[in-house]
Amino acid sequence: MKQILHLRVNGQPFEVLAPVHHTLLEVLREEMDLTGTKHGCELGECGACTVLVNDVPTLSCLTLPVEVQNAEIATVEGMADGSTMHPLQTAFAENGAAQCGYCTPGILMSARALLDRTLEPTEDDVRQALSGNLCRCTGYTKIIDAVLQAGRDLKLRRAIHPT
Amino acid sequence: MVTGQTHPDEARQWEKTMATATKEQETEFSIIGKRNPKIEAHQKASGETRYAGDIKLPRLIWAKLLRSPHPHARIRSIDASRALACPGVQSVITGADMPVTIGIMPTSQDEHPLAVDKVRYVGDPVAAVAAVDEETAADACRLIDVAYELLPPILTIDEALTREDVKIHEHSRRANVHREVHLDFGDVEGAFAEADHVQEDEFFFEGTTHAAMENYAAVAHWELNDKLTLWSSTQVPHYLHRELAKVFEVPKSRIRVIAPPVGGGFGGKSDPFSHEFAVALLSRRCGRPVKIVLDREEAFYTHRGRHPVRMHVKTGVKNDGTITAVHFQSILDGGGYSSYGLASTYYTGALLGVTYRIPAYKFDGTRVYTNKPACGPKRGHGTTQPRFAFECHLDKIAEQLGLNPVEYRKKILTPPYSETVNQLRVTSSAANECLDRVVEASDFGEKFRKLPYGKGVGVALSCYISGAGLPIYWNDMPHSGATIKVDRGGGVTVYCGVADLGQGCDSLLAYIAAEELGVEPGDVRVVAGDTDLAPVDLGSYSSRVTFMAGNAVLDAAQKMKRQIFAAVAENLEVPLERLAASWGQVYDTDDRTRCVTFEEAAILAESACGTLATVGSYKPPHLAGNYKGSGVGPSPAYSFTSCVAQVEVNTDTGHVRVEKLWLAHDCGRALNPVNVEGQIEGSAYMGLGEALLEESAFRQGLHKKPSFLEYRLPTFLDMPPVESIIVENPDREGPYGAKEAGEGPLNPVPPAIANAIFDAIGVRLDATPFTPEKVLRALARVPGGRGQGTGSAGIAGRTEQSDPRGLSRRRSSATESRPTATANGAGS
Known part of the structure; x- marks a missing residue:
């Protein structure tokens, strides 16, 4: 059975027809072509499918879209401002924090939620915030470096352009 | 056979040449050695990268595999009528539709795309369904009626070696042995007789799996003009191409693998897999593109991971530690099929002599079939297990002889530019410097045997191949080919058959082309992993890409450079040898104002020579020895890695915490230090996981841990800081002197941690993973109980020989405290 869903994704409203039991991950990928969000286990164990729901990191593989119809959903596709990458994305590219890149979108979303809370996280804060995201390539070192660098970059940017 | 013989003149001459060349080049490199982002870094950081599972085509339908629920059974019949009657189901196929045997090694083809007659592990694919969506396909799978006749499962090495009455494969001559290998070099018996001491130990390395974050995925489109295109998350498009042509009996020219x-x-996508053949045939049957994405549990059963290996090591040493002989025995638990098992078996015995001088060497390797998922290559293929054993074994010898483990290793190193007793050519080696650097960084000398009880440091050294010296199927063609095209706008395109798994090979090829042609990496487009468009590269395995594909691209780029320079020299009226290219210009090195842009240079060259395209290839020198089995082990160059681990062991809980890892890696030259560090850190991570947490364990043929909650791979919270030290010692045959970095750094990590645990609490853990349970059991055996140890020298026989799966049952009765170094009377 299919139903019409009203979702707000990356600031835009969408009307999507999808089977009622499909997860948010499936709807984002299959119905909306937002394939940046990845499936690694579909059991809530790897964090590859992490999106933000009202700024909170959420496993889209364990979320039914009907539950989040009135929420703001953010995926990796919405991180860049037009063609300007988010400082986290720039830091990931510069630091070699993405090797195969498959876990990267989910980690970016978790890291973004952390930097929304604080621009001066400690290394331990980063480890805690990302502990639900698995990466099999990097050994995590360069990801931690990138998140810390992005925090510094954002802080500098806000100092120059206070909003 | 002369072992460990340096060619001093040659070595000295080379060092001199390299020192000069290095100095000159370093000032000249504009791209090589710089911390550039990868060319695809921005796509990866924005979610734009399209993996196989992201591909969507018009009229796409989905496939699902039906897998065996039994570890060992004969298939009596398959009835798909109920499945075919389901609305939405398009086609059902079984083993009978593809009765051709397949396998990655030409000499051990014992698999079928879908099981024919028999299933050999839980998860063995039996049938496949194509349907309008994934759920319909999965539902239909459950409606396929398979009648099985259950057979007794063989689940352990011991059963496999002894059960003559049950054959997993009929071709096994003895019980369920897949392959036996016996090699003998030098006067082994005589050398043991000359030894002052003989050390013997038993080790066990547990099986582990790759657990790449992306699951296996493939999309096939068999078009009506009888051409097949298959997109697959594979490391080996070329081998897959060959196997597809064989199974479907169509010319290779009609098949394109992307x-x-x-x-x-990490090695897990290096075999041809059932799902790849299944979607191809289903697409042919249905006339529509067919897609499959395996789920995580299926990935654990697809496996091809690290072999569990039981090892017996016997080494004769003089009083000063000099090795007289080594006898290494390994038994590999192979699972249901061959995969790369023949090579894996040889690798367990091949590389010990590359690190240390061993004048006489005997190797006995056996691989058995068991009714479990097939094992295959995982990062460090076949060398991780013996390296663990031998580095722990050496640590015990050093302990017995009262030698410092670092000084001892340095004393017995295989010198650069020498030959091992098993006829491996060793060229450049900075193993000595790797040890120095890691000791210095970790302050090992101030910590070893000096930290308080419960804390310790351990060291280990290892080596790895920069690509196998011989191809999987023997032939005289290049191992790697590349084409470079330059267009009128100055755009450069590199075509090469490599597959980028995240190790960054597309970027490395771009850096090489950019360095030679004087453009920026961003101006270079790399077309890789496409059997139609790119020349053959054998694949992204055995750490071969930087060395082999790198050399092929370098060859093509240098040819292109010569064409372009010839045209520019004529135009600027400058002697060709005075020209150089960097930052988008071709210029006179004596007068930089005499220059043209790269775009202008390309137009001059195209006007002079016509369309600009060059090709390059790489084939290693002839490296095989003169004995059967000498094809496994040779490599045009070996990398070396040293590791120091610092641990803290909680003697109440048995929990081992690694506080820090230091690794120094000799990669020849770092083409991009960021990438090399990334490979070192990733390898350290994977090695730590195998040492402490990970195990592919089975019960009655069922995987005990087929999910990320149960199969514990290290998280952000488990991973200690890693200090990666790049040791540059350019190799004469590598591109700009580069050697591998992707696999070697994993190998010293598990033994360094084991040796650190001994330093911390005075017990030896000779079986991975080092779980709290094993630590506590080992401590309980220490005379005087826990908390009494000092971590000081001379503790013989405190050996944890736990082996939860009983794989070491055949060991001698002295399990609690065996003599570790015995005076050698008559060859012991």
Whole structure:
């Protein structure tokens, strides 16, 4: 059975027809072509499918879209401002924090939620915030470096352009 | 056979040449050695990268595999009528539709795309369904009626070696042995007789899996003009291409395999797999593109991971530690099929002499079939297990002889530019410097045997191949080919058959082309992993890509450079040898104002020579020895890695915490230090996981841990800081002197941790993973109980020989405290 869903994704409203039991991950990928969000286990164990729901990191593989119809959903596709990458994305590219890149979108979303809370996280804060995201390539070192660098970059940017 | 013989003149001459060349080049490199982002870094950081599972085509339908629920059974019949009657089901196929045997090694083809007659592990694919969506296909799978006749499962090495009455494969001559290998070099018996001491130990390395974050995925489109295109998350598009042609009996020219960016491989995507053949045939049957994405549990059963290996090591040493002989025995638990098992078996015995001088050497390797998922290559293929054993074994010898483990290793190193007793050519080696650097960084000398009880440090050294010296199927063609095209706008395109798994090979090829042609890496487009468009590269395995594909691209780029320079020299009226290219210009090195842009240079060259395209290839020198089995082990160059681990062991809980890892890696030259560090850190991570947490364990043929909750791979919270030290010692045959970095750094990590645990609490853990349970059991055996140890020298026989799966049952009765170094009377 299919139903019409009203979702707000990356600031835009969408009307999507999808089977009622499909997860948010499936709807984002299959119905909306937002394939940046990845499936690694579909059991809530790897964090590859992490999106933000009202700024909170959420496993889209364990979320039914009907539950989040009135929420703001953010995926990796919405991180860049037009063609300007988010400082986290720039830091990931510069630091070699993405090797195969498959876990990267989910980690970016978790890291973004952390930097929304604080621009001066400690290394331990980063480890805690990302502990639900698995990466099999990097050994995590360069990801931690990138998140810390992005925090510094954002802080500098806000100092120059206070909003 | 002369072992460990340096060619001093040659070595000295080379060092001199390299020192000069290095100095000159370093000032000249504009791209090589710089911390550039990868060329695809921005796509990866924005979610734009399209992996196989992201591909969507018009009229796409989905496939699902039906897998065996039994570890060992004969298939009596398959009735798909109920499945075919389901609305939405398009086609059902079984083993009978593809009765051709397949396998990655030409000499051990014992698999079928879908099981024919028999299933040999839980998860063995039996049938496949194509349907309008994934759920319909999965539902239909459950409606396929398979009648099985259950057979007794063989689940352990011991059963496999002894059960003559049950054959997993009929071709096994003895019980369920897949392959036996016996090699003998030098006067082994005589050398043991000359030894002052003989050390013997038993080790066990547990099986582990790759667990790449991207699951296996494939899309097939068999078009009506009888051409097949297969997109797959594969490390080996070329081998897959060959196997597809064989199974479907169509010319290779009608098949195109594309490896989109792969979401991690680590060796797990190096075989031809059932799902790849299944979607191809289903697409042919249905006339529509067919897609499959395996789920995580299926990935654990697809496996091809690290072999569990039981090892017996016997080494004769003089009083000063000099090795007189080594006898290494390994038994590999192979699972249901061959995969790369023949090579894996040889690798367990091949590389010990590359690190240390061993004048006489005997190797006995056996691989058995068991009714479990097939094992295959995982990062460090076949060398990780013996390296663990031998580095712990050496640590015990050093302990017995009262030698410092670092000084001892340095004393017995295989010198650069020498030959091992098993006829491996060793060229450049900075193993000595790797040890120095890691000791210095970790302050090992101030910590070893000096930290308080419960804390300790351990060291280990290892080596790895920069690509196998011989191809999987023997032939005289290049191992790697590349084409470079330059267009009128100054755009450069590199075509090469490699598959980028995240290790960054597309970027490395771009850096090389950019360095030679004087453009920026961003101006270079790399077309990789496409059997139609790119020349053959054998694949992204055995750490071969930087060395082999790198050399092929370098060859093509240098040819292109010569064409372009010839045209520019004529135009600027400057002697060709005075020209150089960097930062988008071709210029006179004596007068930089005499220059043209690269775009202008390309137009001059195209006007002079016509369309600009060059090709390059790489084939290693002839490296095989003169004995059967000498094809496994040779490599044009070996990398070396040293590791120091610092641990804290909680003697109440048995929990081992690694506080820090230091690794120094000799990669010849770092083409991009960021990438090399990334490979070192990733390898350290994977090695730590195998040492402490990970195990592919089975019960009655069922995987005990087929999910990320149960199969514990290290998280952000488990991973200690890693200090990666790049040791540059350019190799004469590598591109700009580069050697591998992707696999070697994993190998010293598990033994360094084991040796650190001994330093911390005075017990030896000779079986991975080092779980709290094993630590506590080992401590309980220490005379005087826990808390009494000092971590000081001379503790013989405190050996944890736990082996939860009983794989070491055949060991001698002295399990609690065996003599570790005995005076050698008559060859012991």
